[in-house]
Amino acid sequence: MARSKTATNGTTGVLDAPNGERERVFEVFRRWGYLEADLDPLGFFHPPAQPELQIEGEAAREARRVYCGTVGVEFMHIPEPERRRWIQERMEAPPSEVDQQRVLDQLIRADMFEQVLQQRYLGTKRFSLEGVTALIPLVDEILDAAGQRGAIELVMGMSHRGRLTVIVQVAKRSLEDVFARFEDVDPRSTLGSGDVKYHMGATGEYVTRSGDKVHIHLVSNPSHLEAVDPVTIGRTRAKQDRAGAGGKEKYLPLLVHGDAAFAGQGIVAETLNFSDLPGYTVGGTIHIIANNLIGFTTTCRESHSSVFSAQIARRQSIPIFHVNAEDVDAVVRIGRIALEYRYQFGSDVVVDIIGYRRQGHSEIDDPTITQPLLYKAIKDHPPLWEVYAEDTGIDAQAQAQQIRTELETAQEQAGSISKKPTLRELPKYWDGYKGGRHKPEYEVETGLSREELAAIAERLTVYPEGFHIHPKIKKLLEQRAEMGNGSRPVDYGMGEALAFGSLVKAGVPVRMTGQDSRRGTFNQRHSVLVDIENEQEYVPLQNIAADQAQCEIYNSTLSEAAVMGFEYGYSRDYPETLVMWEAQFGDFANVAQAVIDQFVSAGEDKWGLLSGLVLLLPHGHEGQGPEHSSARIERFLQLAARDNFQICQPSNGAQYFHLLRRQALSSWRKPLVVFTPKSMLRHPDAASPIEDFSRPHFLGVVPDQEVSDAKRVLLCTGKIGHELRAERRRRKDTSTAIVFVDQLYPFPEAELTAELERHANAREIVWVQEEPANMGALFYMLPRLRNLAGERSVLSVKRSASPSPATGSAKAHELEQKTLLSLAFATNE
Numbered sequence: 066m067a068r069s070k071t072a073t074n075g076t077t078g079v080l081d082a083p084n085g086e087r088e089r090v091f092e093v094f095r096r097w098g099y100l101e102a103d104l105d106p107l108g109f110f111h112p113p114a115q116p117e118l119q120i121e122g123e124a125a126r127e128a129r130r131v132y133c134g135t136v137g138v139e140f141m142h143i144p145e146p147e148r149r150r151w152i153q154e155r156m157e158a159p160p161s162e163v164d165q166q167r168v169l170d171q172l173i174r175a176d177m178f179e180q181v182l183q184q185r186y187l188g189t190k191r192f193s194l195e196g197v198t199a200l201i202p203l204v205d206e207i208l209d210a211a212g213q214r215g216a217i218e219l220v221m222g223m224s225h226r227g228r229l230t231v232i233v234q235v236a237k238r239s240l241e242d243v244f245a246r247f248e249d250v251d252p253r254s255t256l257g258s259g260d261v262k263y264h265m266g267a268t269g270e271y272v273t274r275s276g277d278k279v280h281i282h283l284v285s286n287p288s289h290l291e292a293v294d295p296v297t298i299g300r301t302r303a304k305q306d307r308a309g310a311g312g313k314e315k316y317l318p319l320l321v322h323g324d325a326a327f328a329g330q331g332i333v334a335e336t337l338n339f340s341d342l343p344g345y346t347v348g349g350t351i352h353i354i355a356n357n358l359i360g361f362t363t364t365c366r367e368s369h370s371s372v373f374s375a376q377i378a379r380r381q382s383i384p385i386f387h388v389n390a391e392d393v394d395a396v397v398r399i400g401r402i403a404l405e406y407r408y409q410f411g412s413d414v415v416v417d418i419i420g421y422r423r424q425g426h427s428e429i430d431d432p433t434i435t436q437p438l439l440y441k442a443i444k445d446h447p448p449l450w451e452v453y454a455e456d457t458g459i460d461a462q463a464q465a466q467q468i469r470t471e472l473e474t475a476q477e478q479a480g481s482i483s484k485k486p487t488l489r490e491l492p493k494y495w496d497g498y499k500g501g502r503h504k505p506e507y508e509v510e511t512g513l514s515r516e517e518l519a520a521i522a523e524r525l526t527v528y529p530e531g532f533h534i535h536p537k538i539k540k541l542l543e544q545r546a547e548m549g550n551g552s553r554p555v556d557y558g559m560g561e562a563l564a565f566g567s568l569v570k571a572g573v574p575v576r577m578t579g580q581d582s583r584r585g586t587f588n589q590r591h592s593v594l595v596d597i598e599n600e601q602e603y604v605p606l607q608n609i610a611a612d613q614a615q616c617e618i619y620n621s622t623l624s625e626a627a628v629m630g631f632e633y634g635y636s637r638d639y640p641e642t643l644v645m646w647e648a649q650f651g652d653f654a655n656v657a658q659a660v661i662d663q664f665v666s667a668g669e670d671k672w673g674l675l676s677g678l679v680l681l682l683p684h685g686h687e688g689q690g691p692e693h694s695s696a697r698i699e700r701f702l703q704l705a706a707r708d709n710f711q712i713c714q715p716s717n718g719a720q721y722f723h724l725l726r727r728q729a730l731s732s733w734r735k736p737l738v739v740f741t742p743k744s745m746l747r748h749p750d751a752a753s754p755i756e757d758f759s760r761p762h763f764l765g766v767v768p769d770q771e772v773s774d775a776k777r778v779l780l781c782t783g784k785i786g787h788e789l790r791a792e793r794r795r796r797k798d799t800s801t802a803i804v805f806v807d808q809l810y811p812f813p814e815a816e817l818t819a820e821l822e823r824h825a826n827a828r829e830i831v832w833v834q835e836e837p838a839n840m841g842a843l844f845y846m847l848p849r850l851r852n853l854a855g856e857r858s859v860l861s862v863k864r865s866a867s868p869s870p871a872t873g874s875a876k877a878h879e880l881e882q883k884t885l886l887s888l889a890f891a892t893n894e
């Protein structure tokens with residue numbers, strides 16, 4: 066309320082001024098002018114007419130020239146008056162000079178590049194930029210302005226359209242190398258792996274008009290439109306964090322979107338929502354919409370319910386500049402204003418360049434079938450460089466011929482390249498890390514001495530004098546202190562805190578985000594203490610030692626896809642950090658399935674890019690219904706191949722501690738999927754004696770210490786194992802071994818073989834899981850167990866196959882669980 070009052074007063078103040086009438090006219094145009102701006106080069110796009118703008122007079126003519134020309138700006142929704150004023154001043158100032166010769170050169174290069182590709186590789190998909198080639202001079206101007214503001218790197222995310230042109234003209238990779246990709250040289254190097262050419266990442270060096278060098282980092286990208294957005298932002302944030310002070314000025318994120326994707330893909334809104342949040346902000350992202358007013362065969366009218374696809378950004382203090390992509394000088398000028406706005410206010414900004422798509426969606430697509438009239442108009446329309454040459458009066462024919470020859474020569478030379486060219490260099494900070502198959506020498510010792518543990522526990526359980534602690538937290542900290550000194554078994558919550566504390570103390574940064582992660586969904590973490598009298602915060606993990614590394618734990622937005630994508634991106638540029646994303650319940654991770662499939666699982670295979678991201682996924686059937694039970698173990702196991710990641714379910718607090726430390730300390734950098742407990746968080750059976758934290762390693766298989774030489778071996782993972790052991794106690798059974806498989810993938814074959822050897826006389830090996838038969842680890846374990854079992858029979862106990870992971874009735878769950886336990890012990894009765 067207070068905000069809108071101020072705004073109204075501000076407007077009234079303007080109306081009272083001597084030139085009030087002129088201002089009143091301008092105000093109307095500032096608000097609605099963009100709807101009558103001349104934005105579509107082909108004239109097919111018609112926003113609703115605005116009767117308010119039908120004003121006569123000198124002021125109206127002037128305001129119309131500014132706000133209804135080839136630029137239409139939406140900024141009156143921005144609540145901060147100084148931001149509106151800033152934009153208004155720039156829009157109403159005289160236009161700046163543009164280096165037209167440079168612009169022309171870029172336009173010719175962009176269009177000619179596409180034409181040579183079209184001629185030489187007819188029928189090959191390249192997703193031509195023609196129709197929105199103004200993108201190239203726009204990025205050039207943004208880079209020039211950014212260089213002057215101290216930017217040293219542009220982190221760029223974009224999808225298919227124009228990507229190859231960008232790799233050549235912005236990332237400055239050689240033409241020969243890009244043409245060689247079309248030649249598809251060296252196919253044996255990518256048998257069964259690799260990616261298509263218009264998804265590959267690229268790095269390079271850009272020299273701006275002012276002579277500044279800006280490093281370009283074009284992020285590798287999957288087909289899944291816009292999925293790269295949060296990844297790009299996460300990468301930028303990591304680079305900014307590495308740089309420390311001034312990081313937000315040095316690393317600039319830029320996202321290029323398609324118009325249909327920008328409006329249609331929810332992950333765009335999720336990513337925009339990061340813009341001003343402490344855990345995620347990058348000091349403003351530049352968004353460019355390469356808007357050809359079509360998505361594949363779908364028109365704008367079918368693509369979005371808003372007039373412009375860009376308007377999803379209107380919910381935030383983000384200005385949207387729509388520019389006719391055929392007025393390249395205007396595009397360039399707006400590029401500078403957008404960049405300045407980002408640096409001035411640390412805000413996102415959208416530049417929507419509106420053009421057309423000269424070819425079909427890809428070059429093998431005939432658009433005259435679905436949009437015959439539009440494509441008739443496009444066919445008759447000259448390429449942008451010709452339009453620009455005519456508008457500016459520069460004779461471009463000789464220049465065009467020379468560029469064409471240059472491109473054709475490069476294309477011919479590409480034929481003699483025999484090795485697949487790499488288009489990027491990895492930053493130095495990846496030097497010490499390894500991917501590929503696991504090797505025993507990658508294992509590291511993860512145990513700590515009792516003294517070290519006690520010292521960390523002490524720091525974790527104290528708070529400043531005068532801090533008004535919540536009584537429940539006081540008790541929790543007292544219990545944790547007892548865990549630390551060995552007088553109480555250590556639960557998961559404390560196991561995790563000890564892992565984090567030990568890592569930051571040793572100089573390894575820790576970053577975790579997820580919904581309600583600071584407290585922990587299950588009230589288990591309490592990483593931030595809140596003073597009950599003044600809500601001041603105290604974070605014990607940031608007070609472990611004077612020279613410790615950062616420990617950052619943030620509550621995330623209520624998003625999975627974008628937040629997981631962001632953290633994946635962060636892990637890509639901060640390999641030294643233990644980076645974790647936590648699901649509220651593991652079930653919800655499937656909202657981020659595209660990020661899991663395209664980046665976490667396949668990133669190394671497709672692009673040779675490593676990540677140490679940890680996914681923490683609460684899992685377990687506890688009668689909480691179909692969507693609070695399963696983190697879909699089966700899906701992760703199905704994705705597992707060539708040691709692409711690790712999939713674990715630690716069965717107790719000490720195992721969790723060792724697992725997290727192994728992830729942070731090993732030079733083998735692979736994503737880690739952890740199925741984490743819910744009810745077992747505080748269960749005494751899953752707490753560990755402090756001695757177990759001094760053990761050297763995480764155990765892939767947790768042997769049964771109570772039974773040796775069993776008649777039957779029950780193998781399981783997670784909570785069900787504890788239930789089986791309780792059932793065994795109840796039955797006073799001494800002949801059944803219950804063994805936990807804490808690491809599902811890579812398969813701990815040697816450890817499991819050793820454990821089965823200890824029970825060489827067991828006739829039956831039984832895989833027991835609480836998941837339905839078509840879910841869980843069953844499909845994965847059975848063939849592997851059969852391989853190890855030799856003559857022994859391998860059986861399984863599980864719920865019946867089901868389309869949904871769990872029942873909605875708590876009582877039905879209990880009945881099912883009881884049956885499961887009885888079946889597991891059945892042959893012993």
Ligand SMILES: Cc1ncc(C[n+]2csc(CCOP(=O)(O)OP(=O)(O)O)c2C)c(N)n1
Nearest residue numbers: 226288289290323324325326357359360361
């Ligand atoms: C998530 C997802 N859904 C569908 C597709 C298939 N697809 C590829 S490009 C495209 C149209 C994109 O239109 P737009 O965003 O306007 O970009 P343009 O191709 O016009 O530049 C579609 C539907 C995809 N790649 N990703």
